[in-house]
Amino acid sequence: MIKKLVTGLMGVFIALLLGAVLMLLQGYNPLETYAALFQFSLLRPTPLATTLKNSVPLVLTGLSASIAFASGAINLGQPGQLLMGALAATLGGIYLDLPAPILIPVLLLLGMLGGALWAGLAALLRLAFNMNEFIVTLMLNMIADLFTAWAIAFPFMEKGANSPRTPPVNPAGWIPEIGGINLSVVIMLVAVAVSWFLFNKWKAGYEWRIGGQNSLFARLGGCNTNKNFTAVMLTTGALAGLAGCLIILAGPHRFLRGLGANYAWDGIMVAIVANNGIIATLLYGIFFAAIQTGALGMELVTNVPSEISLVLQAVLVLVIVASRGLLETIVDRWSLRKRVRGPAT
């Protein structure tokens, strides 16, 4: 645990250093840039609240990918599951008339259901026809993209609107802010905690983890690997659907064209950087959200373009993923040297 933290921090530090070199080459002052970047994302209360809110879809789709990958299910359908979850929650929010304490949980469930069913379709195709979920989830992304675009342009389009979008959801379904912090952040943290518990403490999670590493061993051990695969797909689909639902209910309160298209891919990227760790996904998700959020503010006070955040993200991904093994070896050697020099030997 400490080892992971140390290597992670070292990776981030090296990446930021490389980013600084790139900024110097472009003639920008890296210290000023980083100061602005983090002031507009983490170091002040209002930007921090924005960062946290922006991290919600990133962390949840990242969590979806992390759990799927660690369990041996190649679910790359987070973009589609997010859209279907968002659409389901939006429609529920438009047509249901319930008081807020009931409506919000109902919409959250609808969002999760939308994502879960979309992922479940891929699971069904694999179990019935042995179709690889890797391809199927990717193709279902495109279907979801076009289907939701059609749904908000024709049957559910707001009357009189200039561009494809649905009417707003019932304000009772809007997720409130408490003390400046959007409640969707709390929902995200609960989802992370539940996922961690499920994955690490439940019998199902144990079987998922073992099956993810060696599914033949799990199968010979008596685990029902087909059932586990389906459960993983449904769970990770639900997490991606929840992400879509929270984007709608915490943000624009309606389904707009091109909504959240990149969040899910960024989430998959976060899962890869986090090496499929659940806590690591949460931390990296917030960190990436901070860079994306801070970049906009940074552009206002420095003359550095906000695109530098894309460069930084790319450097972070490359450095952290490429150096993970190396850094762990280095940390191992440090602790070893301490032990060898200790009085015991």
Added chain:
Amino acid sequence: MTDLITMRNMVKIFPPNVTALDHVSVAFRKGEIHSIVGENGAGKSTLMKVLYGLVPPNEGAITYEGQPVRFHNPGEAIARGIGMVHQEILLIPEYTVWENIVLGMEPVLSLGRVDREKSRRLVKEKVDEFQFNLDPDALVSDISVAARQKVEILKLLYRNVSVLILDEPTAVLTPQEIPQLFAELHRLGDNGHTILFVSHRLDEVLDLSDRITIMRRGKKVDTVAVGTTSKEDLARMMIGREVIFTSRRIPKQTGEKVFQIEALNFKSPEGRDLLKNINLEVRTGEIVGIAGVEGNGQFELVNTIMGLSEPSSGKISVQGEEITHASILERRRLLAFVPQDRGRMGAAINASIMENASMTHHLLDPAFTRWKGLLMNFRFAGQFTEELQKLFSVNMSSKDAPFKSLSGGNQQKVILGRELLLPNPFVLLDQPTRGLDVGSIEYVHEQILRMRSEDRAVMLISADLEEIFLLADRILVLNRGTLAGERRVEETTVEEIGLLMLQGREEPA
């Protein structure tokens, strides 16, 4: 005689915490043939790699010709006259013997042209000097493995190496080729070369060496002169206890029928008969050995018993309960299974030891779960793992360490322990000692005999006839998917079973 090389208090720890060398001190004399013996993982190769500059030590000092040295890479070692021949041979097959030998140190003419005549002559001189039976003009791709090994040795001699390290050179040789290599090594020794010979074959070590250093678990046990020791002494020092070379099987009354296969057939998708009309039974307190050359249906037999593939026809039952079409979990209530491939079927090597030990138990034993099977009870699983560690003397740092941090023998102990602690009446063992060292094999054999004395029904699939004769009460021979014969172990010979394995069903008289 003076010591040519001394290594003092060598320590090597591979991260995270595998101690390969634990304060090893050893001295090698000029002109001697010095063997280093030990089980797999005893640290003998590591010791040599440290000397050769391939592996940096964490601690310790090396002196060579009276001076302290520390080689940072093999190039430095060779420059000072120490060379190593590895198990795997790295030569260019398309080049001739002499071209391979001079490669990297070619005599050159002007403009950097290789002096082919001089190169050939120099190599020829070395071949003649040491009476190596080798043609310098042969292509390496045309010569045998033994000859390639000689090329590797000559490569070092050409570089004027006076200390030769050989890492298990006989592992790749046929029995006929070994005496020739030994004769050549003796000549090198008489010539003033010092030879360090790594091996775990006791017979050849006694045959070849002047002195022997025995290592066990990263520590040096002793260095002995050949005249003062015996094979039994060496084995005891290597393993740390007496090795049983003979069977301790006690005659035993067999009980009721536990496992039965009736008229089992299994066809490949193309319709080929992979298993044909298999009929067999295993009773309590009995070990039935399935002998056969690998690839004669063992794989399909295991898969149909375990439920990985559906048989075309036939019936499999345990204690009268038919399991031919049962789910794997239903089978696992009745049968314990030790697979031949630990990393593929027997474990998730990146998961912890505890997680590997809990597999199957977590489904069958309610103590492993809480809240009506919803939550894992990792505290109980931890206690279980520690108990398994004690019962099966597993050498492990912590139950939470990754399974892959264990040595092969200890991995197999965990798997055996997990399966034997299931209260199942039938045990299926598929090559349970494959890839293990002597000490671990003996341990596994003891456990198999214990299963028999516990009145379990045991089926042992093995390609190793010695193992089958050591353990089995009854031997069935599998040949091309059919049972070619059945013998009681007292009433047959290795030769007879060997013949059945190769030729199949005996001709009707």
